[in-house]
Amino acid sequence: xxxxxxxxxxxxxxxxxxxxxxxxxxxxxxxxxxxxxxxxxxxxxxxxxxxxxxxxxxxxxxxxxxxxxxxxxxxxxxxxxxxxxxxxxxxxxxxxxxxxxxxxxxxxxxxxxxxxxxxxxxxxxxxxxxxxxxxxxxxxxxxxxxxxxxxxxxxxxxxxxxxx
Amino acid sequence: xxxxxxxxxxxxxxxxxxxxxxxxxxxxxxxxxxxxxxxxxxxxxxxxxxxxxxxxxxxxxxxxxxxxxxxxxxxxxxxxxxxxxxxxxxxxxxxxxxxxxxxxxxxxxxxxxxxxxxxxxxxxxxxxxxxxxxxxxxxxxxxxxxxxxxxxxxxxxxxxxxxxxxxxxxxxxxxxxxxxxxxxxxxxxxxxxxxxxxxxxxxxxxxxxx
Numbered sequence: 001x002x003x004x005x006x007x008x009x010x011x012x013x014x015x016x017x018x019x020x021x022x023x024x025x026x027x028x029x030x031x032x033x034x035x036x037x038x039x040x041x042x043x044x045x046x047x048x049x050x051x052x053x054x055x056x057x058x059x060x061x062x063x064x065x066x067x068x069x070x071x072x073x074x075x076x077x078x079x080x081x082x083x084x085x086x087x088x089x090x091x092x093x094x095x096x097x098x099x100x101x102x103x104x105x106x107x108x109x110x111x112x113x114x115x116x117x118x119x120x121x122x123x124x125x126x127x128x129x130x131x132x133x134x135x136x137x138x139x140x141x142x143x144x145x146x147x148x149x150x151x152x153x154x155x156x157x158x159x160x161x162x163x164x
Numbered sequence: 165x166x167x168x169x170x171x172x173x174x175x176x177x178x179x180x181x182x183x184x185x186x187x188x189x190x191x192x193x194x195x196x197x198x199x200x201x202x203x204x205x206x207x208x209x210x211x212x213x214x215x216x217x218x219x220x221x222x223x224x225x226x227x228x229x230x231x232x233x234x235x236x237x238x239x240x241x242x243x244x245x246x247x248x249x250x251x252x253x254x255x256x257x258x259x260x261x262x263x264x265x266x267x268x269x270x271x272x273x274x275x276x277x278x279x280x281x282x283x284x285x286x287x288x289x290x291x292x293x294x295x296x297x298x299x300x301x302x303x304x305x306x307x308x309x310x311x312x313x314x315x316x317x318x319x320x321x322x323x324x325x326x327x328x329x330x331x332x333x334x335x336x337x338x339x340x341x342x343x344x345x346x347x348x349x350x351x352x353x354x355x356x357x358x359x360x361x362x363x364x365x366x367x368x369x370x371x372x373x374x
Binding site: 038072113122127128149155 | 166172174175179182185186194195196198269273276277281365369372373
């Protein structure tokens with residue numbers, strides 16, 4: 001493939017890579033798995049890139065490919081080994097920014113989100129990224145009404161996990 | 165405060181806490197080997213096609229007697245037309261699989277993507293079912309003909325009572341069905357394990373529609 005295309009791809013992905021990191025954060029729970037999924041999403045983005053026409057924003061397009069890879073395409077690779085808990089390593093919450101109770105609450109919240117199923121995680125992810133129901137429904141292929149219904153159920157489920 | 169709002173606040177703050185990959189990291193990663201369910205399904209489909217084609221071909225290659233027999237049969241129009249039909253079926257399946265694989269697009273919405281992948285699996289499922297049905301018909305028939313060609317056995321059989329013949333035929337058919345059933349179960353098990361997660365997620369999206 002031509003160099004120019006490759007260059008513009010790498011440049012854009014480098015700039016927006018946090019989107020991919022965030023998908024990985026929700027769908028994996030250790031550093032190796034995170035990097036493995038990051039790599040697979042990168043491969044899928046690059047393969048799909050020649051067909052990216054720019055009628056949507058690069059970042060919007062990334063959400064779709066990223067989530068599709070995490071939910072549907074990705075197969076855990078065998079070389080993956082379980083190491084330390086990821087949130088504890090790379091996302092060490094800075095003590096000065098939070099008070100103790102909030103820090104504790106957030107830790108529990110992230111743990112609760114990790115207990116959700118793949119589709120529920122996708123809804124939470126898009127919600128956290130400030131996507132509206134129109135975009136959520138278009139990304140997942142469900143109606144807006146159903147996206148709302150599902151989101152309410154996810155909120156309830158999170159509450160139940162947090163306060164059993 | 166709503167739990168998710170609290171999470172969102174932290175989520176936004178976490179932006180600068182991710183490891184930042186450089187351009188060259190990303191370049192290297194994008195050229196690595198991918199490992200996806202689509203790829204695995206594709207390899208399995210190809211293996212299925214090759215497997216059943218080989219099953220049909222091997223007797224011809226391995227046994228001289230069989231080769232001579234088949235050559236003799238090649239003059240019969242039934243044999244020739246059956247052969248043509250079976251090749252046409254293989255070509256049809258290859259075409260359907262190729263089309264289904266081409267339709268898989270990572271930029272579709274999640275539900276559509278899952279449907280496209282499940283469709284390729286369905287095609288190969290029909291292909292396996294087709295081959296099993298052919299086997300179900302041809303195993304008893306070829307058994308019948310090979311017994312007929314064997315003078316000792318056929319003589320023994322001609323002395324047997326009708327009751328005995330019926331029982332023997334039923335046993336032969338029963339064994340064939342049991343054997344093919346096992347092949348089918350094995351096949352279902354492999355695919356079941358392979359696409360368990362995909363199926364679960366698809367059902368989760370589908371459930372919302374009801």
